[in-house]
Amino acid sequence: MIEVQNVTRYFGRVMAVNDVSFEVAKGEILGFLGPNAAGKTTTMRVLTTYLPATKGTAKVAGFDVHDQSMEVRKRIGYLPENPPLYQEMRVRDYLDFVAKIKQVEPKNRKKAVDEALGKTGTTNVDNRVIKTLSKGYKQRVGLAQALVHNPDVLILDEPTVGLDPKQIIEVRELIKSLAGDHTIILSTHILPEVSMTCERVVIIDKGKVVAEDSPDNLTKKLSGSMRFKVVVDAPRDQVEEKLRSLPGIKKVIPANAPGEKKLSTLLVEGQGKEEIRPVLVKSIIENGWNLYELTPEGMSLEDVFLHLTTKEEEPVQ
Protein backbone atom coordinates (compact mmCIF):
# COMPACT_ATOMS: atom_id res chain seq x y z
CA MET A 1 0.00 0.00 0.00
CA ILE A 2 2.83 2.36 0.85
CA GLU A 3 6.28 2.08 -0.66
CA VAL A 4 9.08 4.40 0.28
CA GLN A 5 12.21 4.02 -1.80
CA ASN A 6 15.49 5.72 -0.95
CA VAL A 7 13.83 8.96 0.05
CA THR A 8 16.25 11.72 0.91
CA ARG A 9 15.27 15.23 1.84
CA TYR A 10 17.51 18.21 2.43
CA PHE A 11 16.57 21.56 3.92
CA GLY A 12 19.32 23.73 2.55
CA ARG A 13 22.38 21.84 3.73
CA VAL A 14 20.59 20.02 6.54
CA MET A 15 19.83 16.43 5.66
CA ALA A 16 16.56 15.70 7.42
CA VAL A 17 15.89 12.31 5.85
CA ASN A 18 18.70 10.15 4.55
CA ASP A 19 17.95 7.34 2.11
CA VAL A 20 14.90 5.95 3.88
CA SER A 21 13.12 2.90 2.47
CA PHE A 22 10.28 0.83 3.88
CA GLU A 23 6.96 -0.64 2.91
CA VAL A 24 3.60 -0.95 4.56
CA ALA A 25 1.16 -3.67 3.56
CA LYS A 26 -2.55 -3.10 3.19
CA GLY A 27 -4.37 -3.02 6.50
CA GLU A 28 -1.20 -2.89 8.55
CA ILE A 29 -0.33 -0.45 11.35
CA LEU A 30 3.24 0.72 11.15
CA GLY A 31 4.84 2.55 14.05
CA PHE A 32 7.34 5.18 13.08
CA LEU A 33 9.61 5.63 16.00
CA GLY A 34 12.46 8.00 16.59
CA PRO A 35 13.85 10.69 18.89
CA ASN A 36 13.33 14.40 18.23
CA ALA A 37 14.56 15.67 14.89
CA ALA A 38 14.94 12.11 13.57
CA GLY A 39 13.03 12.98 10.41
CA LYS A 40 9.63 11.42 11.16
CA THR A 41 7.57 14.47 10.29
CA THR A 42 9.62 15.14 7.18
CA THR A 43 9.13 11.58 5.91
CA MET A 44 5.41 11.83 6.54
CA ARG A 45 5.25 15.13 4.74
CA VAL A 46 6.87 13.55 1.72
CA LEU A 47 4.31 10.73 1.84
CA THR A 48 1.41 13.16 2.04
CA THR A 49 2.72 15.16 -0.96
CA TYR A 50 3.22 18.22 1.23
CA LEU A 51 6.98 18.25 0.65
CA PRO A 52 8.78 16.94 -2.41
CA ALA A 53 11.66 14.57 -1.77
CA THR A 54 15.10 15.72 -2.83
CA LYS A 55 15.88 12.20 -4.00
CA GLY A 56 14.01 8.92 -4.15
CA THR A 57 10.38 8.05 -4.71
CA ALA A 58 7.37 7.10 -2.67
CA LYS A 59 4.15 5.48 -3.73
CA VAL A 60 0.81 5.37 -1.99
CA ALA A 61 -1.78 2.89 -3.29
CA GLY A 62 0.33 2.55 -6.40
CA PHE A 63 0.43 6.28 -7.17
CA ASP A 64 3.62 8.29 -7.13
CA VAL A 65 3.49 11.07 -4.54
CA HIS A 66 5.15 13.49 -6.90
CA ASP A 67 3.78 12.70 -10.34
CA GLN A 68 0.27 11.67 -9.31
CA SER A 69 -0.12 13.74 -6.20
CA MET A 70 -3.84 14.40 -6.65
CA GLU A 71 -4.57 10.68 -6.75
CA VAL A 72 -2.50 10.17 -3.62
CA ARG A 73 -4.21 13.05 -1.85
CA LYS A 74 -7.65 11.55 -2.49
CA ARG A 75 -6.59 8.39 -0.69
CA ILE A 76 -4.87 9.72 2.40
CA GLY A 77 -6.03 11.17 5.67
CA TYR A 78 -3.32 13.14 7.39
CA LEU A 79 -3.08 14.38 10.92
CA PRO A 80 -0.07 16.72 11.03
CA GLU A 81 1.94 17.38 14.18
CA ASN A 82 -0.19 20.47 14.89
CA PRO A 83 -3.79 19.65 14.05
CA PRO A 84 -4.74 21.89 11.08
CA LEU A 85 -7.79 23.57 12.60
CA TYR A 86 -9.52 26.79 11.63
CA GLN A 87 -9.92 28.14 15.14
CA GLU A 88 -12.88 30.40 14.43
CA MET A 89 -15.01 27.67 12.84
CA ARG A 90 -17.49 25.38 14.52
CA VAL A 91 -16.49 21.71 14.66
CA ARG A 92 -19.25 20.51 12.35
CA ASP A 93 -18.74 23.30 9.82
CA TYR A 94 -15.03 22.57 9.83
CA LEU A 95 -15.50 18.87 9.15
CA ASP A 96 -18.04 19.69 6.48
CA PHE A 97 -15.48 21.96 4.82
CA VAL A 98 -12.83 19.25 4.97
CA ALA A 99 -15.29 16.74 3.49
CA LYS A 100 -15.90 19.16 0.61
CA ILE A 101 -12.27 19.64 -0.26
CA LYS A 102 -11.66 15.90 0.13
CA GLN A 103 -14.28 15.29 -2.54
CA VAL A 104 -16.91 13.55 -0.46
CA GLU A 105 -20.11 13.39 -2.54
CA PRO A 106 -22.58 16.07 -1.39
CA LYS A 107 -25.24 13.52 -0.60
CA ASN A 108 -22.90 11.51 1.65
CA ARG A 109 -21.36 14.47 3.38
CA LYS A 110 -23.61 14.74 6.41
CA LYS A 111 -23.24 11.02 7.08
CA ALA A 112 -19.45 11.20 6.68
CA VAL A 113 -19.23 14.08 9.14
CA ASP A 114 -21.49 12.33 11.64
CA GLU A 115 -19.40 9.18 11.45
CA ALA A 116 -16.14 11.04 11.94
CA LEU A 117 -17.65 12.83 14.94
CA GLY A 118 -18.88 9.54 16.34
CA LYS A 119 -15.63 7.64 15.89
CA THR A 120 -13.59 10.33 17.62
CA GLY A 121 -16.09 10.99 20.40
CA THR A 122 -16.66 14.59 19.43
CA THR A 123 -20.38 14.44 18.68
CA ASN A 124 -21.12 16.31 21.89
CA VAL A 125 -18.98 19.29 20.89
CA ASP A 126 -20.07 19.46 17.25
CA ASN A 127 -21.49 22.95 17.61
CA ARG A 128 -18.61 24.44 19.57
CA VAL A 129 -16.18 26.96 18.10
CA ILE A 130 -12.89 25.12 17.77
CA LYS A 131 -10.78 27.64 19.65
CA THR A 132 -12.90 27.11 22.77
CA LEU A 133 -12.10 23.38 22.89
CA SER A 134 -9.52 21.82 25.20
CA LYS A 135 -6.28 20.58 23.67
CA GLY A 136 -7.38 16.96 23.80
CA TYR A 137 -10.60 17.71 22.01
CA LYS A 138 -8.76 19.73 19.38
CA GLN A 139 -6.56 16.71 18.82
CA ARG A 140 -9.67 14.57 18.37
CA VAL A 141 -11.15 16.99 15.88
CA GLY A 142 -7.82 16.81 14.08
CA LEU A 143 -8.21 13.05 13.96
CA ALA A 144 -11.82 13.37 12.78
CA GLN A 145 -10.55 15.58 9.99
CA ALA A 146 -8.19 12.83 8.84
CA LEU A 147 -10.99 10.26 8.87
CA VAL A 148 -13.87 12.15 7.37
CA HIS A 149 -13.46 10.96 3.81
CA ASN A 150 -12.80 7.38 4.89
CA PRO A 151 -9.35 7.23 3.27
CA ASP A 152 -7.44 4.06 2.48
CA VAL A 153 -4.33 5.35 4.17
CA LEU A 154 -4.00 7.23 7.43
CA ILE A 155 -0.86 9.12 8.28
CA LEU A 156 -0.86 10.26 11.87
CA ASP A 157 1.95 12.39 13.26
CA GLU A 158 2.03 11.87 17.02
CA PRO A 159 -1.72 11.35 17.34
CA THR A 160 -1.86 11.00 21.12
CA VAL A 161 0.10 14.11 22.06
CA GLY A 162 -1.82 16.28 24.50
CA LEU A 163 -4.40 13.71 25.47
CA ASP A 164 -5.09 12.56 29.02
CA PRO A 165 -4.34 8.90 29.88
CA LYS A 166 -7.92 7.81 29.39
CA GLN A 167 -8.15 9.53 26.03
CA ILE A 168 -4.82 8.07 25.00
CA ILE A 169 -6.17 4.59 25.57
CA GLU A 170 -9.34 5.46 23.66
CA VAL A 171 -7.46 6.89 20.73
CA ARG A 172 -5.15 3.87 20.61
CA GLU A 173 -8.17 1.60 20.60
CA LEU A 174 -9.69 3.71 17.86
CA ILE A 175 -6.54 3.50 15.78
CA LYS A 176 -6.37 -0.26 16.27
CA SER A 177 -9.98 -0.62 15.24
CA LEU A 178 -9.27 1.32 12.08
CA ALA A 179 -6.53 -1.04 10.94
CA GLY A 180 -7.69 -3.64 8.48
CA ASP A 181 -9.86 -1.25 6.51
CA HIS A 182 -7.18 1.37 6.61
CA THR A 183 -3.45 1.22 6.28
CA ILE A 184 -1.92 3.32 9.03
CA ILE A 185 1.43 4.92 9.73
CA LEU A 186 1.74 6.57 13.08
CA SER A 187 4.77 8.35 14.42
CA THR A 188 5.60 8.65 18.05
CA HIS A 189 8.38 8.76 20.54
CA ILE A 190 6.25 7.06 23.16
CA LEU A 191 7.40 3.46 23.17
CA PRO A 192 4.52 1.66 24.84
CA GLU A 193 2.33 3.21 22.19
CA VAL A 194 4.18 1.29 19.54
CA SER A 195 4.17 -2.03 21.35
CA MET A 196 0.48 -1.62 22.09
CA THR A 197 -0.81 -0.52 18.72
CA CYS A 198 1.60 -1.46 15.99
CA GLU A 199 2.31 -4.68 14.22
CA ARG A 200 5.55 -3.41 12.85
CA VAL A 201 8.03 -0.72 13.82
CA VAL A 202 10.45 1.33 11.81
CA ILE A 203 12.97 3.02 14.02
CA ILE A 204 14.57 6.08 12.52
CA ASP A 205 17.39 8.15 13.89
CA LYS A 206 19.22 11.13 12.39
CA GLY A 207 17.32 10.61 9.16
CA LYS A 208 18.25 6.96 8.75
CA VAL A 209 16.30 3.77 9.35
CA VAL A 210 18.16 1.90 12.09
CA ALA A 211 15.79 -1.05 12.57
CA GLU A 212 12.61 -2.48 11.17
CA ASP A 213 10.62 -5.40 12.60
CA SER A 214 7.72 -6.33 14.84
CA PRO A 215 8.01 -4.95 18.38
CA ASP A 216 8.38 -8.49 19.75
CA ASN A 217 11.08 -9.52 17.34
CA LEU A 218 13.00 -6.35 17.94
CA THR A 219 13.12 -6.93 21.65
CA LYS A 220 14.01 -10.58 21.15
CA LYS A 221 16.78 -9.91 18.69
CA LEU A 222 18.41 -7.45 20.96
CA SER A 223 18.15 -9.55 24.05
CA GLY A 224 20.43 -12.11 22.44
CA SER A 225 22.12 -11.82 25.79
CA MET A 226 19.98 -12.95 28.69
CA ARG A 227 18.92 -10.64 31.41
CA PHE A 228 17.66 -11.51 34.88
CA LYS A 229 16.10 -9.78 37.78
CA VAL A 230 17.77 -10.79 41.03
CA VAL A 231 16.38 -9.97 44.48
CA VAL A 232 18.65 -10.57 47.47
CA ASP A 233 18.49 -9.60 51.18
CA ALA A 234 21.89 -7.93 51.41
CA PRO A 235 23.26 -4.40 50.97
CA ARG A 236 23.02 -3.41 47.33
CA ASP A 237 26.60 -2.20 46.92
CA GLN A 238 28.02 -5.46 48.17
CA VAL A 239 25.82 -7.56 45.96
CA GLU A 240 26.53 -5.39 42.97
CA GLU A 241 30.27 -5.60 43.46
CA LYS A 242 30.22 -9.33 43.99
CA LEU A 243 28.04 -10.12 40.98
CA ARG A 244 30.05 -7.88 38.73
CA SER A 245 33.20 -9.80 39.51
CA LEU A 246 31.67 -13.09 38.36
CA PRO A 247 32.73 -14.57 35.02
CA GLY A 248 30.34 -14.24 32.05
CA ILE A 249 28.52 -11.22 33.46
CA LYS A 250 28.34 -8.17 31.25
CA LYS A 251 26.29 -5.71 33.19
CA VAL A 252 24.79 -5.26 36.63
CA ILE A 253 22.21 -2.54 36.99
CA PRO A 254 20.82 -1.61 40.41
CA ALA A 255 17.04 -1.43 40.15
CA ASN A 256 15.65 -0.99 43.63
CA ALA A 257 12.08 0.12 43.81
CA PRO A 258 11.85 3.41 45.70
CA GLY A 259 11.33 2.83 49.40
CA GLU A 260 12.63 -0.73 49.24
CA LYS A 261 15.14 -0.93 52.08
CA LYS A 262 15.63 -4.52 53.15
CA LEU A 263 15.97 -6.18 49.79
CA SER A 264 18.18 -5.26 46.85
CA THR A 265 16.96 -5.64 43.32
CA LEU A 266 19.44 -5.84 40.47
CA LEU A 267 19.28 -6.50 36.78
CA VAL A 268 22.04 -8.76 35.57
CA GLU A 269 22.95 -9.23 31.96
CA GLY A 270 25.14 -12.02 30.72
CA GLN A 271 27.59 -12.07 27.84
CA GLY A 272 26.36 -13.89 24.77
CA LYS A 273 23.88 -16.72 25.13
CA GLU A 274 25.58 -18.56 27.98
CA GLU A 275 23.47 -19.53 30.96
CA ILE A 276 24.46 -17.41 33.94
CA ARG A 277 21.87 -18.49 36.48
CA PRO A 278 23.86 -21.31 38.15
CA VAL A 279 26.83 -18.99 38.59
CA LEU A 280 24.64 -16.33 40.13
CA VAL A 281 22.85 -18.65 42.54
CA LYS A 282 26.06 -20.33 43.62
CA SER A 283 27.79 -17.07 44.42
CA ILE A 284 24.78 -15.72 46.33
CA ILE A 285 24.54 -18.85 48.47
CA GLU A 286 28.28 -18.88 49.09
CA ASN A 287 28.04 -15.37 50.48
CA GLY A 288 25.36 -16.49 52.89
CA TRP A 289 22.64 -14.29 51.37
CA ASN A 290 19.08 -15.34 50.75
CA LEU A 291 17.77 -15.34 47.22
CA TYR A 292 14.20 -14.06 47.01
CA GLU A 293 13.71 -13.92 43.28
CA LEU A 294 15.42 -14.81 40.03
CA THR A 295 13.36 -14.11 36.91
CA PRO A 296 14.23 -13.61 33.27
CA GLU A 297 13.66 -10.09 31.97
CA GLY A 298 13.16 -9.39 28.27
CA MET A 299 14.63 -6.19 27.03
CA SER A 300 11.93 -3.57 26.87
CA LEU A 301 11.35 -1.58 23.74
CA GLU A 302 12.76 1.37 25.62
CA ASP A 303 16.06 -0.46 25.90
CA VAL A 304 15.96 -1.37 22.24
CA PHE A 305 15.26 2.20 21.35
CA LEU A 306 18.01 3.64 23.48
CA HIS A 307 20.33 0.89 22.37
CA LEU A 308 19.72 1.72 18.73
CA THR A 309 19.67 5.45 18.92
CA THR A 310 22.47 6.12 21.36
CA LYS A 311 24.91 3.90 19.49
CA GLU A 312 26.80 2.66 22.51
CA GLU A 313 27.02 -0.74 20.88
CA GLU A 314 27.17 -2.02 17.34
CA PRO A 315 23.83 -1.68 15.51
CA VAL A 316 21.62 -4.71 15.11
CA GLN A 317 20.67 -6.13 11.79
Add this chain to the structure above:
Amino acid sequence: MRKFLAIYNREVKSYFSSPIAYIIIGLFLLITGVFYYLIVTSFVQYCMRADMQAQYYRMAPPKLNVNVMAIRNLFQNMSLFMSFFLPMITMRLYSDEKKTGTIELLMTSPITNLQSILGKFSAAVTLFLAMLAFTSVYMILLFIYGNPELGPVLTGYLGLFLLGSSYIAFGVFFSTLTDNQIIAAASTFVFILFFWAIGWVSAMVSPGLGHVLSSFSLIEHFEDFAKGVLDTKHIVYYLSFITMGLFLSFVSIESSRWRGR
Protein backbone atom coordinates in the same frame (compact mmCIF):
# COMPACT_ATOMS: atom_id res chain seq x y z
CA MET B 1 -15.50 24.21 -9.24
CA ARG B 2 -17.01 22.63 -6.14
CA LYS B 3 -13.68 22.82 -4.38
CA PHE B 4 -13.14 26.40 -5.47
CA LEU B 5 -16.55 27.18 -3.96
CA ALA B 6 -15.65 25.37 -0.75
CA ILE B 7 -12.59 27.59 -0.31
CA TYR B 8 -14.47 30.69 -1.40
CA ASN B 9 -17.41 30.09 0.96
CA ARG B 10 -15.17 29.35 3.90
CA GLU B 11 -13.20 32.54 3.39
CA VAL B 12 -16.27 34.72 2.92
CA LYS B 13 -17.88 33.24 6.04
CA SER B 14 -14.74 33.72 8.01
CA TYR B 15 -14.60 37.39 6.94
CA PHE B 16 -18.12 38.07 8.03
CA SER B 17 -18.04 35.99 11.19
CA SER B 18 -15.21 38.07 12.61
CA PRO B 19 -15.49 41.74 13.53
CA ILE B 20 -12.56 42.61 11.28
CA ALA B 21 -14.64 42.82 8.11
CA TYR B 22 -17.13 45.15 9.76
CA ILE B 23 -14.42 47.31 11.24
CA ILE B 24 -12.63 47.66 7.90
CA ILE B 25 -15.83 48.41 6.01
CA GLY B 26 -16.94 50.81 8.74
CA LEU B 27 -13.65 52.71 8.81
CA PHE B 28 -13.55 52.87 5.04
CA LEU B 29 -17.07 54.29 4.91
CA LEU B 30 -16.31 56.71 7.68
CA ILE B 31 -13.23 58.13 6.07
CA THR B 32 -14.70 58.26 2.56
CA GLY B 33 -17.85 59.77 4.11
CA VAL B 34 -15.85 62.56 5.69
CA PHE B 35 -14.19 63.33 2.37
CA TYR B 36 -17.53 63.07 0.58
CA TYR B 37 -18.93 65.66 2.97
CA LEU B 38 -15.95 67.99 2.53
CA ILE B 39 -15.93 67.67 -1.24
CA VAL B 40 -19.66 68.12 -1.66
CA THR B 41 -19.98 71.05 0.75
CA SER B 42 -17.06 72.87 -0.83
CA PHE B 43 -18.60 72.20 -4.25
CA VAL B 44 -21.93 73.60 -3.08
CA GLN B 45 -20.26 76.65 -1.59
CA TYR B 46 -18.35 77.15 -4.80
CA CYS B 47 -21.58 76.95 -6.80
CA MET B 48 -23.30 79.48 -4.55
CA ARG B 49 -20.41 81.87 -4.81
CA ALA B 50 -20.39 81.49 -8.60
CA ASP B 51 -24.11 82.13 -8.72
CA MET B 52 -23.80 85.27 -6.64
CA GLN B 53 -20.98 86.56 -8.79
CA ALA B 54 -23.04 85.87 -11.89
CA GLN B 55 -25.99 87.81 -10.45
CA TYR B 56 -23.70 90.65 -9.46
CA TYR B 57 -22.32 90.92 -12.97
CA ARG B 58 -25.83 90.24 -14.40
CA MET B 59 -24.67 87.20 -16.35
CA ALA B 60 -26.33 83.81 -16.78
CA PRO B 61 -25.35 81.48 -13.88
CA PRO B 62 -22.42 79.24 -14.92
CA LYS B 63 -23.07 75.54 -15.47
CA LEU B 64 -20.77 73.79 -13.03
CA ASN B 65 -20.25 70.09 -13.53
CA VAL B 66 -20.72 67.94 -10.43
CA ASN B 67 -19.06 65.03 -12.18
CA VAL B 68 -15.88 66.91 -12.85
CA MET B 69 -15.74 68.90 -9.68
CA ALA B 70 -16.98 66.50 -7.05
CA ILE B 71 -17.37 62.91 -8.17
CA ARG B 72 -14.00 62.61 -9.88
CA ASN B 73 -12.38 63.97 -6.78
CA LEU B 74 -14.25 61.49 -4.63
CA PHE B 75 -13.14 58.57 -6.78
CA GLN B 76 -9.54 59.68 -6.52
CA ASN B 77 -9.80 59.83 -2.78
CA MET B 78 -11.37 56.41 -2.62
CA SER B 79 -8.61 54.91 -4.75
CA LEU B 80 -6.11 56.24 -2.21
CA PHE B 81 -7.93 54.91 0.85
CA MET B 82 -8.29 51.52 -0.78
CA SER B 83 -4.53 51.19 -0.92
CA PHE B 84 -4.59 51.37 2.84
CA PHE B 85 -7.64 49.24 3.61
CA LEU B 86 -7.38 46.43 1.07
CA PRO B 87 -4.04 45.09 2.37
CA MET B 88 -5.82 44.56 5.69
CA ILE B 89 -8.34 42.36 3.93
CA THR B 90 -5.75 40.22 2.17
CA MET B 91 -3.09 40.00 4.87
CA ARG B 92 -4.41 36.89 6.58
CA LEU B 93 -5.32 34.86 3.50
CA TYR B 94 -2.21 32.72 3.41
CA SER B 95 -0.11 33.97 6.31
CA ASP B 96 -2.66 32.77 8.81
CA GLU B 97 -2.80 29.33 7.21
CA LYS B 98 0.97 29.15 7.41
CA LYS B 99 1.01 30.24 11.01
CA THR B 100 -1.66 27.83 12.25
CA GLY B 101 -0.58 24.94 10.03
CA THR B 102 -3.89 24.66 8.18
CA ILE B 103 -1.87 25.09 5.00
CA GLU B 104 -0.87 21.45 5.51
CA LEU B 105 -4.53 20.48 5.22
CA LEU B 106 -5.00 22.52 2.05
CA MET B 107 -1.85 21.25 0.43
CA THR B 108 -2.51 17.59 1.18
CA SER B 109 -6.12 17.73 -0.03
CA PRO B 110 -7.07 17.03 -3.62
CA ILE B 111 -7.38 20.68 -4.53
CA THR B 112 -4.98 22.51 -6.80
CA ASN B 113 -3.11 25.60 -5.76
CA LEU B 114 -4.97 27.49 -8.45
CA GLN B 115 -8.32 26.57 -6.93
CA SER B 116 -7.23 27.75 -3.52
CA ILE B 117 -5.68 30.98 -4.82
CA LEU B 118 -8.75 31.85 -6.90
CA GLY B 119 -11.07 30.96 -4.02
CA LYS B 120 -9.26 33.26 -1.64
CA PHE B 121 -8.83 36.02 -4.19
CA SER B 122 -12.54 35.96 -5.05
CA ALA B 123 -13.53 36.02 -1.39
CA ALA B 124 -11.45 39.14 -0.79
CA VAL B 125 -12.89 40.73 -3.93
CA THR B 126 -16.37 39.97 -2.61
CA LEU B 127 -15.66 41.80 0.62
CA PHE B 128 -14.24 44.67 -1.42
CA LEU B 129 -17.40 44.79 -3.56
CA ALA B 130 -19.46 45.02 -0.38
CA MET B 131 -17.32 48.01 0.60
CA LEU B 132 -17.91 49.65 -2.78
CA ALA B 133 -21.62 48.88 -2.68
CA PHE B 134 -22.00 50.86 0.52
CA THR B 135 -20.33 53.91 -1.02
CA SER B 136 -22.97 53.94 -3.74
CA VAL B 137 -25.23 55.58 -1.14
CA TYR B 138 -23.12 58.71 -1.56
CA MET B 139 -23.68 58.66 -5.30
CA ILE B 140 -27.40 58.03 -4.98
CA LEU B 141 -27.66 61.11 -2.75
CA LEU B 142 -26.00 63.16 -5.46
CA PHE B 143 -28.48 61.83 -8.00
CA ILE B 144 -31.39 62.74 -5.72
CA TYR B 145 -30.24 66.29 -5.04
CA GLY B 146 -28.49 67.03 -8.29
CA ASN B 147 -28.22 65.82 -11.82
CA PRO B 148 -24.82 64.26 -12.43
CA GLU B 149 -24.12 62.15 -15.50
CA LEU B 150 -24.41 58.42 -14.91
CA GLY B 151 -21.65 57.36 -17.34
CA PRO B 152 -18.62 58.63 -15.45
CA VAL B 153 -20.01 57.24 -12.21
CA LEU B 154 -20.23 53.77 -13.71
CA THR B 155 -16.80 53.89 -15.34
CA GLY B 156 -15.40 55.26 -12.09
CA TYR B 157 -16.73 52.26 -10.21
CA LEU B 158 -15.40 49.91 -12.86
CA GLY B 159 -12.02 51.59 -12.46
CA LEU B 160 -12.14 51.27 -8.68
CA PHE B 161 -13.09 47.63 -9.01
CA LEU B 162 -10.15 46.87 -11.32
CA LEU B 163 -7.73 48.91 -9.27
CA GLY B 164 -8.86 47.28 -6.02
CA SER B 165 -8.67 43.81 -7.52
CA SER B 166 -5.09 44.54 -8.52
CA TYR B 167 -4.28 45.52 -4.94
CA ILE B 168 -5.94 42.33 -3.76
CA ALA B 169 -4.08 40.08 -6.22
CA PHE B 170 -0.78 41.39 -4.90
CA GLY B 171 -2.10 41.27 -1.36
CA VAL B 172 -2.62 37.54 -1.87
CA PHE B 173 0.91 37.24 -3.19
CA PHE B 174 2.50 39.02 -0.22
CA SER B 175 0.52 36.90 2.21
CA THR B 176 2.03 33.77 0.65
CA LEU B 177 5.49 35.06 1.51
CA THR B 178 5.24 35.24 5.28
CA ASP B 179 3.38 33.79 8.23
CA ASN B 180 3.17 37.26 9.77
CA GLN B 181 0.01 39.16 8.86
CA ILE B 182 1.43 42.57 9.72
CA ILE B 183 4.41 42.03 7.44
CA ALA B 184 2.08 40.84 4.69
CA ALA B 185 -0.08 43.96 4.98
CA ALA B 186 2.84 46.36 5.26
CA SER B 187 4.66 44.95 2.25
CA THR B 188 1.48 45.06 0.17
CA PHE B 189 1.01 48.68 1.15
CA VAL B 190 4.59 49.61 0.32
CA PHE B 191 4.29 47.81 -3.00
CA ILE B 192 1.14 49.74 -3.91
CA LEU B 193 2.73 53.02 -2.86
CA PHE B 194 5.68 52.23 -5.08
CA PHE B 195 3.41 51.78 -8.09
CA TRP B 196 1.73 55.04 -7.24
CA ALA B 197 5.03 56.80 -6.82
CA ILE B 198 6.07 55.79 -10.31
CA GLY B 199 3.30 58.10 -11.47
CA TRP B 200 4.59 61.03 -9.43
CA VAL B 201 8.17 60.47 -10.53
CA SER B 202 7.11 60.28 -14.17
CA ALA B 203 5.91 63.86 -13.94
CA MET B 204 9.40 65.00 -12.93
CA VAL B 205 11.67 63.19 -15.39
CA SER B 206 12.10 63.69 -19.14
CA PRO B 207 8.91 63.26 -21.19
CA GLY B 208 10.06 60.08 -22.94
CA LEU B 209 10.97 58.24 -19.79
CA GLY B 210 8.03 59.79 -18.01
CA HIS B 211 5.69 58.30 -20.52
CA VAL B 212 7.13 54.82 -20.03
CA LEU B 213 7.02 55.14 -16.27
CA SER B 214 3.49 56.43 -16.17
CA SER B 215 2.31 53.55 -18.28
CA PHE B 216 3.30 51.31 -15.36
CA SER B 217 1.71 53.47 -12.73
CA LEU B 218 -1.35 51.96 -11.07
CA ILE B 219 -3.01 55.31 -10.69
CA GLU B 220 -2.33 56.84 -14.12
CA HIS B 221 -4.57 54.20 -15.63
CA PHE B 222 -7.30 55.08 -13.20
CA GLU B 223 -7.53 58.74 -14.29
CA ASP B 224 -9.46 57.95 -17.45
CA PHE B 225 -11.99 55.83 -15.62
CA ALA B 226 -12.60 58.67 -13.17
CA LYS B 227 -13.09 61.03 -16.09
CA GLY B 228 -15.66 58.73 -17.63
CA VAL B 229 -13.43 57.48 -20.43
CA LEU B 230 -13.52 53.76 -21.06
CA ASP B 231 -10.36 52.57 -22.80
CA THR B 232 -9.50 48.91 -23.31
CA LYS B 233 -5.81 49.61 -22.80
CA HIS B 234 -6.47 50.47 -19.17
CA ILE B 235 -8.66 47.43 -18.69
CA VAL B 236 -5.94 45.24 -20.19
CA TYR B 237 -3.39 46.87 -17.90
CA TYR B 238 -5.33 46.05 -14.76
CA LEU B 239 -6.19 42.55 -15.91
CA SER B 240 -2.53 41.83 -16.55
CA PHE B 241 -1.66 43.27 -13.16
CA ILE B 242 -4.17 40.96 -11.49
CA THR B 243 -2.95 37.95 -13.48
CA MET B 244 0.62 38.78 -12.52
CA GLY B 245 -0.25 38.92 -8.82
CA LEU B 246 -2.07 35.62 -8.92
CA PHE B 247 0.66 33.99 -10.96
CA LEU B 248 3.32 35.12 -8.50
CA SER B 249 1.21 33.71 -5.66
CA PHE B 250 1.16 30.40 -7.47
CA VAL B 251 4.92 30.39 -7.98
CA SER B 252 5.50 31.39 -4.39
CA ILE B 253 3.37 28.58 -3.00
CA GLU B 254 5.00 26.01 -5.25
CA SER B 255 8.49 27.13 -4.39
CA SER B 256 7.75 27.21 -0.67
CA ARG B 257 7.07 23.48 -0.92
CA TRP B 258 10.57 22.96 -2.23
CA ARG B 259 12.11 25.20 0.35
CA GLY B 260 10.05 23.63 3.10
CA ARG B 261 8.51 26.63 4.79
